[in-house]
Each structure stands twice: as C-alpha cells, then as structure tokens.
Amino acid sequence: MSSKRTANAPTQRTQTRQTTRRPYTRTKLGCRTCKIRKVRCDETWPTCGNCTKTGRCCDGVAPAHDAQNQRMVVTFTVPLTLSHFRPSQAGGELGQGDVEYLDLFRHELVACVVGGGRVTWRRLVLQAVHEEQAPCHAAIAFSALQRARAATRSSSCGDGDGAKGLAASSEMRLALRHYGRCIQKMQCVVASGGDDDGRRVNVALLCTVICICFELCMDEPVVALSHLEHGLNIVSTNHSSVDADVALAFSRLDLQATMFLGRRAPALDMDRVAACSLSAEGGYQEADRDLTCLTSRLFSFMRTEADGFRYLEPGSVPLHVAAEAGKLDEDLSAFQGRYLAPGTQFAESGRLAETSLIRVKHLTATVLLATSLAAEEAIYDRFTPQFLDIVTLAAGLLDGPPRKTASAAGFSLDMGVVHSLYVTAGKCRHPLIRRHAVRLLDAVPGAEGAWEAKEHARIGERVMQLEERGLDLGLDMDMGSGLQLSTDWDLSRVPEWRRIHSVDIRPQNGGLRCAEVVFRWRPNGMDGEWEDFQEVMSW
Template identity: 25%
Template sequence: MRGASGVRTSHKKERSGYGSMFRCLKDPSVLITLSCLTCKARHVKCDESKPVCFRCQKLGVLCGGYRTKKEWYPPSSSTSAKVLLPRTQYLSQPLTSLFDTTDEQRYFALFSEKIVAELLPYFDPNPWRYMILQACAAEPSIRHAATAIGALGKTFESAQSGRGRRPGVIHHRAPALGGPTDAAQRVKGRISRKEQIEEAVLHHQYALQQYHKAIKQMQNIASGNTIRTALITCIIIACFENLHGNQDSASTQLQSGIALLQEWKKSERDATKYPMGFSSPAPDEIEDYLVQFFGRVEIQSMSFRDARPAECHLQLQEEGKEVIQQMPALLTSINQARVYLDLITRRMMHFTAAMNYFQASYAQYLHASATSVAGPWIDSKLYPNVTKILQHPPSNDPYFSGQQDLNSEMSSWFMAFTPLLNRSIEAGGQDCISALTLSIVATTVSISLRAAFIKAEEEYSLFESDFNSIVNQAELLLKTLELRTPKTKPTLAFSFDLGVIPPLYLTSVKCRVLEIRKKALELLTKYPRREGLWDSVTTAALGRWVIEMEEEASDEGFVPEQSTVRKPCIAVDWLERKATMTCLKMDKETGRFMGRRKEITW
C-alpha cells in the first residue's frame, strides 16, 4: 500500500483511538492516520466519511477534517484511556486562532494552563481538564465563559494584593480567593494598593463582559446544542456564578443539569442498569466521566439546598443498590473507590430526605412507651434508653431496615478501601490527598447514617472517635495539599468538588468534645477555601457562634441538652459582603425553642 507521500506502508492496522492508522515500514516512527482531527483528538474511532465524518455530525461537534501530511505520535497514544476527551497539547495549537483580542487569549491562557486544574485539587484533574478544554475548542460560548473565569482569577489576585484593613475593626475574613502578591514584590514594581484595586476592577469588568457574551451566545444556539454540550454549559456557568458569589444561581444551574441528565437517561434503553453517578447508558453521547461528575454534583446540591419533593427522593433512594452489592472485596484504585462511595452517599442523602417527609408522624410517639415506638424519631429526653433502642432496632421497621442496609454498605466499603488508604498515605502526594478526602467524606457519611434517628444533641458523643478521625485526617490532607501548591502560584482556593468543609463543619457543630470542635474551626480558618457551594470562613463563623452560645451554660466542658443549639444556618450575600446566621435554642423560662439571629460583615 502507498501512503500519501508515496512511501510504502504496512498493511497491518495499528489499534488506537484515532481510527485507521498505518505504520511506515521505512520509518517505524512515522504513523499515517486516516481519521479526522476531531475524532483523533477525542481518542474515539472515526468512520472516516468524507468530507466530514458521521460521528462528528451525530454528536453535533465541528469535524476538523483530515490531514494529508505524516505525523508522529508517541507509542503510548495507542493505549490511551477510554475517554471522549482530547489531549491538551493538541488543543493549544488551534486555539490561537479562536480569539478576537490578545486580552481574550491571555485570560483564557490563565484558565487553561492553571485555573482549570486547580478547580479539582483533591483528585486527578486530567479527565476534567480534557473535557472542559475540548468543549472550549468546540463551543465559543463555553470558551467565553472560561475566559471570564480566567479574568475572575486575575480579579481575585489583584484584589487580595491591594486589600487593606481599617484599623480598629474586627473582620470575619472572607476566603482569600487569589494568591496575594508579596509586599516586597509590589514595592519593587512600584505598584500601590490603589493601583492594585483599580487593576482588579478592570479585570472584573472584563470578566463580566466575557460572561455576558457567553450567555448571549448560549441563548442564540440553545436549540442546536447536544445534551453533552448543555451539561458542560451548566457546569461552566455554575462555576462562574459560584466564584462570583451567586450561590443561588449556581445551585439552580447545577439542578438544571441534574434534571436534564435524568431525563436523558430515561429515554435510553436499560437505563435502570446505569445508576446516576456510576456509568452512562450511551457512552458515545455522554461519557461515563460526565455522568459520574453529575452524580457528585447532585450530592453537592442536596448538601446545600434541595427543593425536590419527597416523592422524588423516595423513588431515587434505591438507585444504585444492586450495583453496590457487586462492589469488589478490595478496591484497587482511587476512582473505583470514589465511584462506589458516591453511590452510597447519594443513597444515604435520598434516604434521609425521604425520611423527613414522614417526620410529622413523630407526634404519635410522644405519648407512647419506649417499647411501643414503631418509628425512628426518638427523643432521648422522653426515652432515656434511646441508645439501647438504636443499637437494637425493631427488625420489622422499614426505616430501621433501610438504615441497616446503608450501614452494611458503608462497612463493606471501609473494609474494601482500608488497604488502598494505607498504601496511598504511605505513597504521599496526590494519591494521599485523594485517599484522605475519600476517608473523611466516608466517615462523615457514616456519622450521618448512624445519627439519622437521633433527636438529642448529646447523643452525638457516641461519635467522638469519628470526629477526632475527621480532624486528624483533614489536618494531614491540608498540609499535604499546601506542600504541593507552589507559594508563587496564583490560586482561586476554590474546588468544584466537596472535600473537607462539610465534614469539619459537622464536627464543629455536632461534636460534644470542645477541644475537637475548636480544632475543626482552626482548620477551617487557617486554610480558607471554597468547595462548591460551601465556604470555609463563613462556615467557621457559624460554628464559632454555635460554640459560643452553648458555652454560656456549659459546666466544665459539658453542655446540657437544654442548652444545645439546633438547626444552625447561614445566608451569605457575597455582593454586599455580609452574612446572616440563625439557629434555634431553648428558652429556659418557657421551655420552647426560640430563634436566634446574628449578622456579620467583612
């Protein structure tokens, strides 16, 4: 057979993600591929139709056409991972012609080279980076949104460099979302604080311009978007809204994406075999990674605010149960452990949300004896033997049996994961960070499950060792993460994934040991960051307020049940730079729970 240049090539095809590929006999380093550029970049098989391939038309992406000259690819490319994503080095070349101005290219370069990977610090960011950058290359609206995020990164960096404090004013400090410029560096460059602030304003204005351009283009082409493009659009918009402080808008975007994906799954064959967050029923349209990503997005959304009716949670609480039952006895990789933990976590959150639907029936137990209680909402003030009842629940109660099933799943996961955790901690680096994150999250899920039926705050003393484990592992994780982050590297201190903030917050408000609670607050404050819809500094302010109110009536560290705080909550207005904290606490005279409120500013 003759190649494009007349060089004789072998007739044996190479197996690769690029489609038909031949190796030159004269020079084995020369490969001639017949697949289109888009399929080659995405590592999928190309049908080699001319002038554009049918696969690209089906997915609604721009076909890059075919190259005629010979190219060399490293041998590893023939065994690339099964992912519908491009390599970033391939993406960097054509992107130079996709920008209208040098400023646009400069801000996007910051996003693509630094920020996109920093958005997922707890796990391997490469699949995420490939997915987002490939979407940026194919869809201008997503590219403009990414450019806007890059401009926000410069905004935070400049604002932190020029931010000052008014003397004599106590601030509840907001998280440092940009790496501060060293003071000596600022003096050397003769840049004043005022100039830094003015520069931040210019970066912010450009970010808003790019974001509005992205929204306008999304509206113009919405009808022609593929489901995959629409899902990635939800992600990138939610990311910008989160960084900009519009958490409600970000939550709405994420929930829209969840609903869109669930509707798409219903239309696919055997959809029940592919639970949310595990795998895709049609990987040619939406890859497994994107389905798994939205499984974690749903967990995050439920942890913040979930407006879906209880009937929805009742339908979804069994999703993934059959897959979890087939979990291997030993988990061999971080991603494998993560996927199974996500399935269990989603089941737990749907289970507890569905339980709340029936909490009104708790009233029927108020005048019943402890032995006749048929449901889970037990108050230890009414039933002193509550711990004994919880340890030996009625076997015929559906709520308790549901809890036991989930506890069994968590126990199996811990047994399968522990050897991997030990190896990863010993190895250090990214593996250590990822494994510790999974362990902390799993311990938090386990506490939430076992405490599902507890009504008295003092019963959380049963989980002292678990809370202590969360604090110790979080400290090791954050120190390891800090060592891996260069001091001079700009960072947003923002993660799209949940990591340490919800576990440390739970510890600060529920743990009954003051020393452990204060250690959790110290970590939230010392390592300021934002994770999805959660913010560490405002969360620490809420935890500190809860501790202060409970310490008012503490006796040598012991807080009586009637002095504990219930339902602490915080509403943050990032644009106005203020937050309102609320909670319930029992009034000593009336014996009723009364609302408490406090506002903070920064």
C-alpha cells in the same frame, strides 16, 4: 481499423491507471496524536513509532470495533497533546489578550473546575474549551474574574495604589462581557437542532459547570444553584447521551447543593451514576464515585424519610424507615471493607492524601447516618472518637503538600474537608476537638464550591459560644503545641437543653460576605417547644 484503435485507446489508458493506482495508506486505527499531526501511524502498541521517536505522548491505537454498528454518544475525542492547541473555533471574536486568558485557564485555573476528577474529565473540559465557542467564552470569563479578584485582594492589602483597583475594574468588565457572550452562545447551542444531539447536550453541560464556578466566585450562590438545577434537568432527561465524566461531575454538584441547603434532596438517580464505568482508572476515582453515590443515597434518605422522625419519642420510627437505615449502614460497612480495611489495594497503595480524604468523608457519612433517627442531640457524644479522627486526618491534609485544587484562585469546585470540619465544630461537644475543627476551617485556603471555609468557621464558633456560655469547662484551651487530648471528658456538662439542634444558612447575594443564620433549639428540654432565633454573621 484506425478508428477502432482510437476508440479503444481511452479504455486501455483507464485500465492502466486503475492497475497502477497507489494503494490506500491512511490508517483507520492510528493514534490521535498522529492524526492531529497528519502523519501516518504505524499502529504499533502500546505506543506508536512516531510518538516514540519524537517524544510525544501517545494514546495508543484505537480498538478495532465495527464503527458502523456502534452508536456514538461520547461528545469529544480525548487528545493527549493539548499544549499546542489554540482556540481556532472561536474565529475572529478573540484577541491576543483573550488567548492569554485561555492559556491561564488551561495551565492553572482548570484545576479549580475539575478538582480531583478523572484525567479524562480534565481533558474533556479542555477539549470543549478549544472546540466550542460557549465554553471558550466561559473559560475566558472565569480567568478574567480570578485576575480581578487577585487585583482586588492586592489593592485591599495596600500592595499598590489606585492602579490596582483600576486594573481589577477592567478585568471585571472583560469577565462580564465574555460571560454574556457565553450565555448567548449556550442558548444557541441548546436551541439548535441536528443529528448530533449528544454533543449539544454535553457542550451545554460543560459550559454550565464553568458558569457555576463563575457565579460562586462572584458570591452569587442563588444564581449558581439556578444553573445547577437546569443542568441536572438536562442530565436527567438526556442521560443516555451524557458523557460519564459529565454525569459524575453533576452528581458531585448535586450532593454538594444537598449538603449546603438543609431541606433539599438529591435530584439525580444514583443507580445510573454508579453504573458509570471507571475500569480504566480505578483507585481513588472509583472509591470517590462509590462514596459519592452512597452519600447521595444517605442524604436522600435523610431529607425524604429520616427528617420526619428526627427528635421524636423513641419507638416512633416505622419499621421500613429503620430497615432502610440498616441497609445504608451495611453498604457503608461494605465500602469500608472494600476500600479502607487493612490489606485492601486502595488502603495500602493509594496516595496518603487521597486515602485520608476518603476516610474523612466516610467517617462523616457514618456519623450522620447513625444519628439521623435519634431523639436527642446527646447521640453525637457517642462518636467523639470519630470526630477526633476527622480533625486528625484533616490536619494532615491541610498541613501536607497542597492539592492541585488549592490553586492561587482560592477556589475549588470539589468538596474537601470543609463540610466534615463544620459538622465536627457544631456537633462534637468536646471543647478541644471542636475548637481544633474551627482552627482548621480558618486554615483552609479557600472555598470548596458553595462552602466558604471562613464563613462556616464563624458559624461553628458561634454555636460553640452559645452552648458553652457560662460553663466551667475545666480544660486548658491552649492548643499551640498540637492536639493532645483524651476523649473521656464529661460531655454531659453541655446539657441537652443548651444544644443547638440545627443551623439554617441564608447567604446574601452581591458579594457582601455575610449571611443570615437561623439557629434552632429547645431551651425547655426535650418536651418543650422549638424556638428559632436568627443573627446576621459576616466573615
């Protein structure tokens, strides 16, 4: 009897523990802020009680999807409380000074990389810098480079002695050291295998974006282009695993490289990029995405189809090429009706700076498409009112409150108004409008990706000098009181044979701030031979 009771005793105690066990209290759908703080979330919506009481930003309760049946292809979660993060993932490789550079990147210089992109794009970059070693070293390198550039500018302006130059040299060495570590870590990320291929792909791409910014600020556009081509190849071969924000960022870079390099066509499939969902934000981000895709299609058409028939005799354009141009024109008109027409939500309720920038880019795309199959340069004279609208809108953007991308670094990876103003300076033959475009280029606070504003101001100015040399313009060139003009000036005063048809820019590496510029024209008229001449221009 006693032995039997002894044998049954553990079973009874086990049953007691099972019946009195504390219930499972961890939440599966709580907000990320509570998960980071390791406190229980009450799962109220739209903001939980903990975040409401403590004044924290809450991202709301996650949707109750079946996580087991949903394949995760997004690389990072999106925290909303990044201000307290520290780069713990980098281990002992970082010192206190490195953390200071990371703070500089997180609070100021990240705007140079993300520009006017989606809020989630900014968070994604910051999360990658916090969690991964390669982007962390890239961010430190970029911040140190900006400090070195600032010290160099201050020293060259006479605001200090040799100490400023010594500080710049020290900052530059630090930047190059961390840049080397970034490349090593990125190679390890790409080479490493595992089940989480989507995360590895996106880490490499995010790091590539920061490296492109670094090389452009080093005045190494050829190296930056090499980074971009490798990144585009990764995006194309791993599209299903690439985050939507990363794909949109590379589509903008792809378009920017196409605009900068005269014979390059876009590499990405714009149909896939256009499918990236923006339903959570809409507004400017959606308009910018749709216009980026449209402009990429336009440049793909120009590079692969239209350029082969440009400046040929009228009537030599095949029907299928003309039909494709007509389809693009319909799409641009539909974009205008959807976003820019009076009464549309974006045109009425969007921010003035955002709607003005979209209008500038749309006007430029409209002019480029309408002239892409023309036989002569005089076709641009029909669009003098559009050129006037471009400089007027651009002047409002530059005179208004500075955009976030126009930071103290004087660099933004996003495209703004430089390309549109450069097209106006080179292709609009109205003397006052093109001069105003050059003045606005000089007023742009820095570079927009590969587009150095002052470089293109000098090139546009040179084109203007070549075309107007020896002409009596009959206009008062004093624009000190603003741009007050009419568009009825006789543009035929600049004859076809004097007009520059194309300009090919070949930048020099090594921070020389000069470029070899090749001008092309037909000095003997439309039936004459093409002639090229080149000059080295500095700014």
